[in-house]
Amino acid sequence: MKKKIIILGAGLSGIYLGYQLKKAGFSIQILEANDRIGGRIYTKKVNDTKVELGATWLWRYNEELLKICKELNISLFEQDMDGDALFEATENNLPQRFKTPQNQEISYRVVGGTATILKELTKDFSEDEILLNHKVLEIDDIGTSLKVSTEKTVFIADIVISTIPPQLLVNSVSFSSKLDPNLIQIASNTHTWMKDSIKFAIVYKTPFWKEQGLSGVAFSNIGPFTEMYDHSNFEYNRFALMGFLNGDLINESRDSRERKIKEQLFKFFGKNGKNYLSYEEKVWKEEELLNFDNNKFIHPHFNNGHSVYQKEFLKGKFIIAGSETSSNYGGYMEGAIYRGNQIVEALKNKFQ
Ligand SMILES: Cc1cc2nc3c(=O)[nH]c(=O)nc-3n(C[C@H](O)[C@H](O)[C@H](O)COP(=O)(O)OP(=O)(O)OC[C@H]3O[C@@H](n4cnc5c(N)ncnc54)[C@H](O)[C@@H]3O)c2cc1C
Structure with missing residues (x-):
């Protein structure tokens, strides 16, 4: 009989x-608390x-990720860095133009957006293999199996793999x-990457910055x-700028953040900067499905990949995965x- 594996989280x-466990012949079911898949991958469509x-970015040393992109026929393209960059040093000075160094590590983007990776990986999944709006609340050890309870239903599995960021999981x-x-x-002391970030994107009708010899950087x-x-x-044929906001702006409203960005874009690009089609953030x-905020400062990447995560728990029935x-x-x-491949190999060796 096929081993039944329940995976917590559809990032x-x-x-x-x-994808890999199904391919290897296991029976799988993914329980996701959110109403969308992707977790920290979030490609939003705004008017096309x-x-x-x-x-957003991949790099040439992301060997395992590049391998799966190749297997799925996913195309990549270089982050456009052509043109001068701008730097604002102080409030009272205008942004200065500068040339970005030529020998920088190239970042790549996914054609069609990062969510294309998820779309391709889930192409052959049946409806009941990914269940959205299923927040996992409790895991009970019932002997040879585990019982997983969500707000709505109870599931029984031979193995449970959590991909919930470890700090949030426990x-x-x-x-x-x-x-x-x-x-x-x-x-509890494992850092969750980018948990405090505020990302924004501004959609424009034209790439006016290029006409000014600017890269948009x-x-x-x-x-x-x-x-x-x-x-x-x-x-x-679609034009936008994207970046990160100062984390202190979390205490302000969306409208206030947008108003401030608009002023800054005016300072950087003149009236073209203010004439955008859409502001997203x-x-x-x-x-809540990423952060457990206990107001404790944890250094970026602290405890990521700690040896404790290589162990199995609940007598081999519970495994902890996830990027961290x-x-x-x-x-x-x-x-x-990388971690996914490690777990798939271990499970194949154990059960096949
Ligand atoms: C703003 C930002 C920018 C980034 N930029 C880059 C980049 O350029 N390049 C790069 O390589 N990486 C980047 N990252 C990191 C990258 O997104 C993550 O490494 C990766 O997506 C992590 O995937 P994951 O599945 O391990 O975790 P997650 O994506 O966090 O997935 C965990 C899933 O678990 C779900 N979940 C949580 N609690 C429960 C529960 N109780 N029950 C069921 N489901 C639950 C969540 O909803 C989520 O879908 C960025 C991240 C952010 C936030």
Whole structure:
């Protein structure tokens, strides 16, 4: 009989595990609390323009991620950096033009948006293999199986793999049998990458910055945006800028943030900067399905890939995955795939 594996979370880690384990002949079901798949991958479509409010870039050293993109025939393109960049040092000075160094590491984007990876991975999934709006609340050890309870239903599985960021997992899901105290201690102090970020994107009718010899790359010491990049599509018929806002703006309203950005765009680009079609933003710190906010400062990537995550729990029935558990590129998309491959290999060796 096929082993039944329940995966918690339908971000890149959960979807990738589902894809590989299904291919290997396991029976899989992914339970996702949100009303969409993707987690920290969030490609939003705004009037035919796709903007990345979550993960955007891949790099040539992301070997496992590049391998799966190749397998799925997913095309990549270089982040457009052509032209001068702008830098705003102080409030009282105008932004200065400068040339970005030629020998920078090239970042790549996914043609059609990062969510294309998820779309391709889930192409052969049946409806009941990914269940949205299923927030997992409790896991009970019932002997040879585990019982997984959501707000709505109870599921039984031979193996459960969590891809919920570890800090959130141990602080939001209850376990009937006590988990290893060392795991709880490490997980509670594991950094979740980008959990505090505010990402924004501005859609324009034309790439007016290019006409001024600018790349769209801009940095600011004072904000509201701290860094920004060209975000036009591969086909070059949709135009946008995208970047990160100063984290302190979390305490302001969306309208206030937009008003401040508009002023800053005017300062950088003149009236063209203010004439946008749409302003989009995502305040990740407000995302309850990513953050457990205990006001404790944890250094970026702290405890990512810790050796405790390589163990199995609840007598081999419970495994912890997710990008932050990866010993390679923990926190990044590459980490999600690297850790996924490790788990798939281990399960194949154990059961096949
Ligand atoms: C703004 C931003 C920019 C980024 N930029 C990049 C980049 O350019 N390049 C890069 O490589 N990486 C980037 N990252 C990181 C990248 O997005 C992550 O490494 C990757 O997406 C993590 O995938 P994951 O599946 O491990 O975790 P997640 O995407 O966090 O998925 C976890 C899933 O679990 C679900 N969940 C939570 N609690 C429950 C529950 N109780 N029951 C059921 N489901 C639950 C969540 O809703 C979520 O869907 C960025 C992240 C952010 C936020």
